[in-house]
Amino acid sequence: MKNIPIFILIVVLFACSQNKIDSDYTRYVDPMIGTDGTGHMVPGPNMPFGMVQLSPDTYNNSCCNGYKYKHSTILGFSHTHLHGTGCGDYGDILLMPTVGNVNIHPGTEDDPDSGYRSRFTHKNETASIGYYSVDLEDYNITAELTSTARVGFHKYNFPTDKNSHIILDLKHSVSNESTLSDCYIKIVSDTEIEGFRHSRGWASDQHLYFVIKFSKPFKKSTLFENDKMIDGSEFIEASEVKAVFDFETIDNEPVMIKVALSAVNTDGARKNLHKELPGWNFENTVKNAKKVWNKEFEKIRINGKNEDQKTIFYTAYYHTLLTPNLFMDVDGKYRGMDHQIYETDGFDYYTVFSLWDTYRALHPLLTIINPDKNIDFCKTMLKQYQHSGLLPVWELAGSETNCMIGYHSVPVLTDMYLKGFDDFDLNLALEAMITSASQNTSGINYYRNYEFIPREMENNSVSKVLEYAYDDWCIAQFAKKLGRDDVYKEYIIRSQYYKNQFDPSTGLMRGRHKDGTWKEPFNDLQISLLGSGDFTEANAWHYSFYVPQNIPEHIKMIGGDDEYNKLLDEFFSKKPKGKGDFAGQPGFGLYAHGNEPSHHVPYLYNFSGQPWKTQKFVRKVMDELYTSKPDGICGNDDCGQMSAWYVFSALGFYPVTPGQDMYIIGTPQFEETVMKLPNDKTLKILANNISDKNLYIQSIKMNGNNYPKTYFTFSDLSKGGEIIFEMGSTPNKNFGVAKTDRPFAIEIEENHQLQPLGTKKLFPPSLSTTKRIFTKSMEIKLDCISPDVEIFYTLDGSEPDKNSLKYEQEIILNRTTTLKAIAHKNGYKNSSISVNKFFKSTIQYDNPKTQLIYKTTNDGVDYFGKMVDGKYSTNKYSGGGEGGLIDGNVGTSIYTDGYWQGFEAKDMEVVLDLGKEVEISRITTNFLKKLDVWIFFPTQIEYSISQDDKTYKSIGSFHTDVNDKKNKDGINIYTKEFQKTNVRYVKVFAKNPGICPAWHHGGGGRPWIFVDEIIVE
Secondary structure: OOOOOHHHHHHHHHHHHHHHHHOOHHHHOOOOOOOOOOOOOOOOOEOOOOOOEOEEEOOOOOOOOOOOOOOOEEOEEEOOOOOOOOOOOOOOOEEEEEEOOOOOOOOOOOOHHHOOOEEOOHHHEEEEOOEEEEEEOOOOEEEEEEEOOOEEEEEEEEOOEEEEEEEEEOOOOOOOOOEEOOEEEEEEEOOEEEEEEEEEOOOOOEEEEEEEEEOOOOOEEEEEEOOEEEOOOOEEEEOOEEEEEEEEEOOOEEEEEEEEEEOOOHHHHHHHHHHHOOOOOHHHHHHHHHHHHHHHHOOEEEEOOOHHHHHHHHHHHHHOOOOOEEOEOOOOEEEOOOOOEEEOOOOOOEEOEEHHHHOOOHHHHHHHHOHHHHHHHHHHHHHHHHHHOOOOOEEEOOEEOOOOOOOOHHHHHHHHHHOOOOOOOHHHHHHHHHHHHOOOOOOHHHHHHHOOOOOOOOOOHHHHHHHHHHHHHHHHHHHHHHOOHHHHHHHHHHOOHHHHHEEOOOOEEOOEOOOOOEOOOOOOOOOEOOOOOOOOOEOHHHHHOOOOOOHHHHHHHHOOHHHHHHHHHHHHHOOOOOOOOOOOOOEEOOEEOOOHHHOOHHHHHHHHOOHHHHHHHHHHHHHHHEOOOOOOEOOOOOOOHHHHHHHHHHHOEEOOOOOOOOEEEOOOOOOEEEEEOOOOOEEEEEEEOOOOOOOEEEEEEEOOEEOOOOEEOHHHHOOOEEEEEEEEOOOOOOOOOOHHHOOOOOOOOHHHOOOOOOOOOOOOOEEOOOEOEEOOOEEEOEEOOOOOOEEEEEOEOOOOOOOOEEOOOOEEEOOOEEEEEEEEOOOOOOOOOEEEEEEEOOOOOOOOOOEEEEOOOHHHEOOOOOEOOOOOOOOOOEOOHHHHHHOOEOOOOOOOOOOOEEEEOOOEEEEEEEEEEEEEEEEEEEEEEEHHHOEOOOOEEEEEEEOOOOOOEEEEEEEOOOOOOOOOOEEEEEEEEEEEEEEEEEEEEEEOOOOOOOOOOOOOOOOEEEEEEEEEO
């Protein structure tokens, strides 16, 4: 061997050392990011898209993922977890090591000594790729965890103790809302057990089998049925089963445990165990996990001076590779959505499809870096269609939760196909898309019939129209490429229905009624949640920019570039009036990055000629709303979508319209990014002169040529090469401004343009007023959004036709009347009938002496023992406040319309003071029932009258059975007529059901009664 100079040897060794360090990207991943705040992440070890998500649980009281950074106790380690969701489930197969006396109850965070949980501190906790450890202080045990794709691997280092235990708790779930049945534990030997957990929670029918192997024989096993010890048993089956395994240990002795899972059967779990983890080498399992993860991280290699940003980036990248999760055993068998057992034909089958979130950025990211995985996801979704009859919406553990809106499997399938990945059954995919878009649920039938969704017929109507329209655009593009022009024509027209929710007078999307009129009053800042109001987890501003399929057309609708930019500027600067839901989320102005509906909005300035504003806001989001702290994710990560937004944005571009060959340019985060593409090409992205201040793009070169556009295409990116950004501290207001350099939409032919609303369908007549109550007389004007129609009406309750009264001038009402009207036009079928009841009331609304007096009920205590006053829910459903029940407006079938007064878990008792004695003969009150949000009709309604507010006379009552499931949702009008009597005081009492009945999904919870209006005649 030749002598090598020491200096050169040191340099070479140092370089090799550096290369080795630089190739370990796992060192930049911090699984603790997102475990605090609203990120809802878990710190335990995972494999990419693995079946097992082994992690500690700190609580189980209706949580989302089981772990909260702020907690100080751990109650065990379970094997399934959801990553970043806003709803809770999983937490299956909990193990907990203990010493001393056995307690099979978990205890509470406030009183950990009441159960088997243990205190811990973060200084004695470690979380990294493929490895987690924590000191359980109450037991002097160090717990270590790692995993393979289908097997969780535990290592518990016990102290010297003759009474060491491992508790297996099948009752445990992170949501604590699941019901259990036919669960079992079977003792196979003193080192092996097997079992089954069957639960019904958010996943309505989850089957999970397991096999557990111990590295050391246990001295004794004890089984528990519904917390009752069963002596001498080696098999137990019940709704709630637990087990305790006893050991004698010496100081720091490791007891290792392998837990294999399967949704098929215990034989599948055992095969998974033998194939993936046949031995007991814990350290090698950790090393292998890091090796597998590094292979994924090598696909995007970043270089920059800011180490903190590297941690944020690779942790976000890690989050994008956690879900969906394997739902197939090593032999290819899996449980379908019909709960039958199938075997795959050359692909991996998955579960956990949070598609309302992940279609936006997660799946498009995988299309670039891991299309084979996305192909498996597409094939899985098509199998789920074959098993269930529909494409998945939010599939979980083989069950459809139907959470969120849209049919967003469609853009995932379309984006893959239009980008050239067609290794799945294309004709079956189109069939599945059409089937999902042809349902008669979730307002899709109204959407097809009205070309919008009437708000009184379906909650979240505006959001649903906008999202259905985008999904339909995807179907149209898929069909067009497949040569199905008939399907293309139908769905490209449907994709334009968003235009019917657009109000030119406000520039915003807005709810409208079935007669085509706009919802009044319009509160553009009103946040609606899933299942209520006009929008989904958003307000009008968040959704008004959601037209990803045709942004240039939307700009024209707003009034052109200048008006569009003004609206965007207002969106990013306007302050919410209050802290309401999502208004307090981190963001800028009304832009709340913590939820998905407006994730694409910062990129829209590129379409309207001001790309420097996109660069400004994208960088602002990256720098301020993503950090390396435990609360470093500003909202639910939602199975990787929040993180995928960051990964894309850090690269310098984002998929505003999945399904189109276009990525909108933002601003890069790093000096150098090298992407290893699946076709063995390499894409290098350089950002010269980049810094915290130098965030504005001065120019771009692609493969040595000037690139003036503000979008990239997948076609160009997939070829590899080099992109060079020249960065500066001030905007270049010439870059990307020309119309030819802006992103564009796929043009729609003239004969496929949507016709104006009402030209093809006769809409029912609409009224000039929202008032339904008057005291003397009332003037009614009728109109219709369908042009050139005649209106006919009746005032006696009969059905109108063209032989009825023809509307030619205002109608004057002098008494309580039911007005029915239709629109007629030759050559068209008559419109549906507009029915409106108007009440002539004795109440003088403008008389200051007329007032409502709310009586305290139940001695100031509600049905759950909580101290309350006798009033309505002043925070949520005040229905107009003190005079809301006599303001002349009548509540609609939409419980969030602002007119209903809600009483939660308490009775309603109000006295109406008419100000003086008045002759009356009829009392009417309207109540609402909407079971999905726990609103019931009162079980008793009683009307009483008085002259002195002391002695009351009952004039009648109504009774309903809370257990009568045939009583459908809707509004009931309760009217009592009696002989004319002089009355000053009217009392209305309505009895709350008290507790939601057992058959209801909120069984045992707090029911509501909703009332509006009290009418005295």
